[in-house]
Amino acid sequence: MSDIPSLVLVIEDDDAMRRFLRASLAAAGYRVAEAETGDAGLKQAPMQPPDIVLLDLGLPDMDGLEVIRNLRTWSQVPIVVVSARGQEKDKVAALDVGADDYLTKPFSVGELLARIRVAMRHAARIAAGGGAEATQFTVADLKVDLAARRIFLADKEVHLTPLEYRLMGILAHHAGKVLTHRFLLEKVWGPPYVEETHYLRVYMANLRRKLEADPARPRYLLTEQGVGYRLADE
Amino acid sequence: MPEQQVNPGEGPLAAPERQGSWHDYAWTALIMALCLGLAKAVSLARLAEPNVVMIFLLGVVYVAVRYGRGPGVVASVAAVLLYDFFLVPPFHTLAVADAQYLLTFGVMLVVALVISTLTSRVRQHAEEARQRERRMEALYRLTRQLAATSGHDQLVVTAQRELSEIFGGDVSIFLPGQDGALQPGAGIGLEDGVAGSEADIAVAPRALDRGKLAGMGAGPLPSAKALYLPLVGPEGPVGVLGIRLPQGTERLLTPDQRQLLEACAGQIGLALQRTALAEQAQWVLVQVEAERVRSSLLSSVSHDLRTPLAVIAGSASSLLESGAAQTTETRRELLQTICDETNRMAILIENVLRMTQLQSGAIAPKKQWQPLEEVVGSALGRLGKALADRPVATRIPPNLPLLHFDGVLVEQVLLNLLDNAAKYAPPSTPVDIFAFIEGDRAVIEVADRGPGLAPGEEKHIFDKFVRGAAGATGGRRGVGLGLAICRAIVEIHGGRIWAENRPGGGARFVFTIPAEGQPPAVDAEAGKVSE
Numbered sequence: 001m002s003d004i005p006s007l008v009l010v011i012e013d014d015d016a017m018r019r020f021l022r023a024s025l026a027a028a029g030y031r032v033a034e035a036e037t038g039d040a041g042l043k044q045a046p047m048q049p050p051d052i053v054l055l056d057l058g059l060p061d062m063d064g065l066e067v068i069r070n071l072r073t074w075s076q077v078p079i080v081v082v083s084a085r086g087q088e089k090d091k092v093a094a095l096d097v098g099a100d101d102y103l104t105k106p107f108s109v110g111e112l113l114a115r116i117r118v119a120m121r122h123a124a125r126i127a128a129g130g131g132a133e134a135t136q137f138t139v140a141d142l143k144v145d146l147a148a149r150r151i152f153l154a155d156k157e158v159h160l161t162p163l164e165y166r167l168m169g170i171l172a173h174h175a176g177k178v179l180t181h182r183f184l185l186e187k188v189w190g191p192p193y194v195e196e197t198h199y200l201r202v203y204m205a206n207l208r209r210k211l212e213a214d215p216a217r218p219r220y221l222l223t224e225q226g227v228g229y230r231l232a233d234e
Numbered sequence: 235m236p237e238q239q240v241n242p243g244e245g246p247l248a249a250p251e252r253q254g255s256w257h258d259y260a261w262t263a264l265i266m267a268l269c270l271g272l273a274k275a276v277s278l279a280r281l282a283e284p285n286v287v288m289i290f291l292l293g294v295v296y297v298a299v300r301y302g303r304g305p306g307v308v309a310s311v312a313a314v315l316l317y318d319f320f321l322v323p324p325f326h327t328l329a330v331a332d333a334q335y336l337l338t339f340g341v342m343l344v345v346a347l348v349i350s351t352l353t354s355r356v357r358q359h360a361e362e363a364r365q366r367e368r369r370m371e372a373l374y375r376l377t378r379q380l381a382a383t384s385g386h387d388q389l390v391v392t393a394q395r396e397l398s399e400i401f402g403g404d405v406s407i408f409l410p411g412q413d414g415a416l417q418p419g420a421g422i423g424l425e426d427g428v429a430g431s432e433a434d435i436a437v438a439p440r441a442l443d444r445g446k447l448a449g450m451g452a453g454p455l456p457s458a459k460a461l462y463l464p465l466v467g468p469e470g471p472v473g474v475l476g477i478r479l480p481q482g483t484e485r486l487l488t489p490d491q492r493q494l495l496e497a498c499a500g501q502i503g504l505a506l507q508r509t510a511l512a513e514q515a516q517w518v519l520v521q522v523e524a525e526r527v528r529s530s531l532l533s534s535v536s537h538d539l540r541t542p543l544a545v546i547a548g549s550a551s552s553l554l555e556s557g558a559a560q561t562t563e564t565r566r567e568l569l570q571t572i573c574d575e576t577n578r579m580a581i582l583i584e585n586v587l588r589m590t591q592l593q594s595g596a597i598a599p600k601k602q603w604q605p606l607e608e609v610v611g612s613a614l615g616r617l618g619k620a621l622a623d624r625p626v627a628t629r630i631p632p633n634l635p636l637l638h639f640d641g642v643l644v645e646q647v648l649l650n651l652l653d654n655a656a657k658y659a660p661p662s663t664p665v666d667i668f669a670f671i672e673g674d675r676a677v678i679e680v681a682d683r684g685p686g687l688a689p690g691e692e693k694h695i696f697d698k699f700v701r702g703a704a705g706a707t708g709g710r711r712g713v714g715l716g717l718a719i720c721r722a723i724v725e726i727h728g729g730r731i732w733a734e735n736r737p738g739g740g741a742r743f744v745f746t747i748p749a750e751g752q753p754p755a756v757d758a759e760a761g762k763v764s765e
Contacts, residue, residue, distance in 0.1 A: 196754075223612035
């Protein structure tokens with residue numbers, strides 16, 4: 001990260017929520033820009049390009065999904081959406097149109113900052129690698145060598161089937177980010193399989209059996225119930 | 235009820251039999267010939283003249299009783315003529331020697347006619363009574379069958395089956411659907427019930443609109459293949475009955491048959507309306523119950539919301555107004571309180587919302603085939619700190635088949651059960667999660683080493699607003715919704731949930747999920763996209 005603090009654009013209609021976000025983000029060393037409506041946010045973004053966008057899905061003037069779609073037409077800025085619990089459908093929809101992550105209300109400052117860090121790290125990795133799989137990914141004992149297509153657990157190589165590796169590679173490439181069922185199914189099995197969630201589940205179970213000490217308490221391959229999966233990156 | 239095949243034309247609806255068919259008259263002729271022979275014998279035996287007359291009258295009575303009025307009249311006339319021709323001198327001519335025989339003939343004819351008329355009328359009444367009885371029997375059986383049936387669809391099926399048995403034809407009942415358009419009822423569709431020619435489809439609604447018979451030979455579109463009757467309940471038409479008599483007996487119904495059909499239609503209409511009213515009453519009952527639950531929810535929730543809210547507001551204003559005068563320690567304590575109480579409120583609100591959604595049927599479980607292990611993992615991951623230092627042991631066999639359930643909802647069940655264990659079991663006591671297959675269901679168990687359940691508590695613990703008697707540790711309290719939500723979720727999955735004390739101390743909460751059906755196959759390395 002450069003010396004200039006990163007700019008967070010907060011698109012949120014609730015005053016109290018904005019105040020809380022402003023205080024917490026400023027305290028953590030971010031610069032904060034605010035917009036009360038989706039429209040204002042979309043106007044502001046090109047003039048003062050943010051490093052990350054925090055977007056409330058329940059805006060008064062327009063659908064949050066519309067804001068994401070619009071932003072994605074010209075920018076790859078990471079977008080973290082904020083929504084209420086029990087609205088898994090909305091989260092999935094937001095992720096599918098291009099959001100990077102989500103926060104479920106109510107959330108703590110810790111969670112907020114963690115999500116922002118993950119999203120920015122992910123964006124930085126993509127920008128640095130130019131999308132090429134030339135790097136390797138390491139978290140705790142797990143090492144994914146994306147170039148050599150090999151996976152190590154505590155320096156011992158783990159053998160995966162080609163599809164398992166393909167799944168693992170995509171997760172590692174987007175480490176820290178939630179990937180929806182649909183996204184993973186399409187990337188690994190192809191478009192005709194986007195509804196066959198049990199394929200994904202069975203392969204995730206296999207991966208956990210090979211990579212996790214206790215598959216019922218995963219350390220790396222985390223489930224976001226009703227949404228998708230995330231490879232832990234911390 | 236014995237299964238009986240009713241042949242067309244022989245059911246209770248069969249027309250009065252063989253009236254005036256030619257062999258009735260042949261039999262009449264035979265009987266009169268017999269009478270003649272007998273009378274001749276009597277006459278030859280030189281018995282008194284009246285005996286001869288009596289024999290003929292006997293024949294007339296028999297014919298009238300057996301074959302009805304027409305043959306009776308023929309027999310009466312024949313009796314006089316035969317008597318005159320064969321037994322009154324001069325024989326073999328209609329002429330009479332003694333004029334007083336004319337009087338005998340006259341009286342004899344009158345008596346014979348009167349007798350034949352009376353007896354045939356008696357016979358007709360008996361026949362009618364028999365017909366009526368059969369109709370009543372059919373109607374009674376239908377009524378009884380309808381009364382013994384509950385549920386709209388079941389009623390339609392029963393009515394169709396019974397009517398088809400009585401009339402020996404295809405029967406279909408049409409009911410107005412959601413949009414008011416007539417649709418064939420459950421059981422028999424247009425295709426295999428009353429054959430739906432275009433004309434027929436158009437006729438059925440007409441019967442409903444006009445409140446009158448329509449179709450085959452009646453009213454508008456008499457060319458339709460079947461007959462349609464409106465089913466009318468006490469509060470207006472409820473549907474249409476279509477009936478097509480079997481091929482070959484496609485004649486018009488007799489008035490009797492039509493009457494029976496209309497009576498049947500009346501009974502079915504009544505039964506349909508009765509069911510509709512009963513279902514409506516049931517719905518009202520459910521609404522009342524829902525309203526009751528809502529109000530008790532409201533009173534309980536408003537109390538449990540106000541308490542933490544008061545604490546938060548108090549702590550915050552204290553910090554704001556006299557923050558400078560407070561020690562760092564006090565400020566920290568107040569802030570911690572605000573945090574804790576807020577979390578409590580968040581959980582409470584989430585539970586209340588979830589319960590309301592479950593209760594109003596707003597949540598349709600989104601069932602997918604998935605490994606149980608995964609949902610246990612995500613629940614444990616989400617709970618994180620709440621379990622604190624309690625060691626959690628999971629024992630889930632790796633070969634457990636995929637189960638069909640809603641991941642988000644079952645995760646909620648596990649979260650609530652684990653949260654419960656964290657609330658009631660003392661710190662650093664172990665929590666165990668077991669899962670196994672037992673017959674056609676998967677059994678999932680969350681067990682702790684806490685104080686266990688008080689006697690009798692296991693029965694009510696899943697009711698709303700019931701809190702554990704043992705008392706939560708560390709002042710953590712719930713609103714008593716967590717387990718009620720668990721039960722609601724398990725039940726919409728078709729499973730069962732219960733609680734019991736664990737041997738060796740502690741409580742175990744067990745729930746089941748049906749493990750029926752074949753999990754979809756996963757082809758090894760299928761759908762590989764080319765590199």
